[in-house]
Amino acid sequence: MTGNPPSGEPPDVEGGRSDDTLMTERAAEGDEDAFAVLVRGHAPSLLRLATRLLGDRAEAEDAVQEAFVGAWRSLPEFQGRSSFGTWMYRIVTNRCLNILRARRPQAPLNELPDLPAPAHATAPDRITEGRAALHDVQEALSTLSPEQRICWTLRTLDGRSYAFIAKTVGISEQAVRARVFRARRQLTHSLGAWQ
Amino acid sequence: MNNLPPETRTDPDDETLPCGRLLSQVWADWEEGVHDDHTAQCAHCRLAVADLERLESQVRSLDSDPAQQPVDATYFIDRVMDVVRLELRPGQPLPLGEADEDLRIMENVAARALRRAAEEVPGVRAGSCRLGGTPVNVDLSVHVPLTTPDVQALAQEIRERVDVTACERLGLHLGEINVRITDLVDDDAASPWSTRSPQSPRSPRSAQEGSAP
Amino acid sequence: MSASADSMHSELAHVVQEVPGVAFLAPGLRSRLRALRATSPLARPGDDTSGITVSTARGDTRTTVEIRLICRSGRRALDTTRAVREAVSRHLATGYPGREFRIIVTVTGVT
Numbered sequence: 001m002t003g004n005p006p007s008g009e010p011p012d013v014e015g016g017r018s019d020d021t022l023m024t025e026r027a028a029e030g031d032e033d034a035f036a037v038l039v040r041g042h043a044p045s046l047l048r049l050a051t052r053l054l055g056d057r058a059e060a061e062d063a064v065q066e067a068f069v070g071a072w073r074s075l076p077e078f079q080g081r082s083s084f085g086t087w088m089y090r091i092v093t094n095r096c097l098n099i100l101r102a103r104r105p106q107a108p109l110n111e112l113p114d115l116p117a118p119a120h121a122t123a124p125d126r127i128t129e130g131r132a133a134l135h136d137v138q139e140a141l142s143t144l145s146p147e148q149r150i151c152w153t154l155r156t157l158d159g160r161s162y163a164f165i166a167k168t169v170g171i172s173e174q175a176v177r178a179r180v181f182r183a184r185r186q187l188t189h190s191l192g193a194w195q
Numbered sequence: 196m197n198n199l200p201p202e203t204r205t206d207p208d209d210e211t212l213p214c215g216r217l218l219s220q221v222w223a224d225w226e227e228g229v230h231d232d233h234t235a236q237c238a239h240c241r242l243a244v245a246d247l248e249r250l251e252s253q254v255r256s257l258d259s260d261p262a263q264q265p266v267d268a269t270y271f272i273d274r275v276m277d278v279v280r281l282e283l284r285p286g287q288p289l290p291l292g293e294a295d296e297d298l299r300i301m302e303n304v305a306a307r308a309l310r311r312a313a314e315e316v317p318g319v320r321a322g323s324c325r326l327g328g329t330p331v332n333v334d335l336s337v338h339v340p341l342t343t344p345d346v347q348a349l350a351q352e353i354r355e356r357v358d359v360t361a362c363e364r365l366g367l368h369l370g371e372i373n374v375r376i377t378d379l380v381d382d383d384a385a386s387p388w389s390t391r392s393p394q395s396p397r398s399p400r401s402a403q404e405g406s407a408p
Numbered sequence: 409m410s411a412s413a414d415s416m417h418s419e420l421a422h423v424v425q426e427v428p429g430v431a432f433l434a435p436g437l438r439s440r441l442r443a444l445r446a447t448s449p450l451a452r453p454g455d456d457t458s459g460i461t462v463s464t465a466r467g468d469t470r471t472t473v474e475i476r477l478i479c480r481s482g483r484r485a486l487d488t489t490r491a492v493r494e495a496v497s498r499h500l501a502t503g504y505p506g507r508e509f510r511i512i513v514t515v516t517g518v519t
Contacts, residue, residue, distance in 0.1 A: 026310070026321075032276070069275065134257050156255070178208075291486045291515070297511060297513065298514075299489075300514070301517075364485070
């Protein structure tokens, strides 16, 4: 049994480290070496975030690269209201949301599709090991609306609090809770754990 | 599938378990670690929680699959910086030597040298460094150690280093050098740049501005 | 004009690169694009003349020569730029007698 998901923020986002603040000031003034330090520090966690949100490493790299280049352009106007990490987290999340929205014709938001039972429905453990399981999860994730998928991923895989997700995505905490709930309900259905 | 009156349901997708509890509530209680006598005994609630736990533990175990994790981000960082270097912001040209010499240095190049000069003072880390005006004035922001015994003296030392570097390494005549201390940094906080030996602890001073005449 | 401008560019590039304290001429956008995938485009000496601009403003009798370069940190930037100005001035005086030049030297990096 696993414990409950953590509700705090991992230090890589909210930890307004002294050096990050200084490097952000320098980069805002056009110091590309300082920006390189920021990219080096934040790229791994942002790539992981985007890969989780999009389910595709190559797409994630494009999204994070565009987010960094956009950040470089708008840094002179960045007033440091939040830390660089929090700012980037928000940019990457919203970029991924737009990518998911553009990826396919949007499914009706509230509808639970009546999914046909997978072929291995009679197996005792429906979620199998390794690649097959990964494939099943990714398939199930693709049935979620982009908003559900983003909220659920930030909550379950990235361990963010509802309040943090609400601020990141720009919706109410209640709306985040509703989306995470719907995503969980749909995923437990899709992955066959429900019966 | 739902037989409760709609006013008890906050979400149209919610579901009422055979025991009468809302699925959303059961899951929220699990997530927040809330337990009561009912959930401990109710088979329906326990089943619902078990389903969610299974989902979460399985997606998390897949998520930590090494094949899904970035192995080396170095090439990615280079890729980003290649694009950034096509859009450099060098700042304005500043006069080197005498004003009529037509010799110039880009603001960013000078700022970088002056930040480095300030950082020659042990424990000092430089951030914003703006240059402009005639003669060229400097506005420099620094973080200094919390244990700095005399902040004014430290600011003066920074100004001297900046001035010496501007004269002797660049050949840039400076007007005012304003040093702003924007943070007092705890010595114990490990910094990758910190090479200074720890000083004896003193009473912390408030951040203050030191400005050259 | 364009043929002589081209040769003036490569002559001046050669002259500038001989000056002590000069690391290399500032790379232009073209060579920075070419340097994609290199760890740092500044680390590649500019083998082109993109750091040199020769222009004549309408109504101006003087030709403006602008040199953009990367200095070595071991020598004072002002001394390097002065030496560049002197070397360029000498070269232009002998190679293009009778013409007037304004020489601008800009440091775009220190390495």
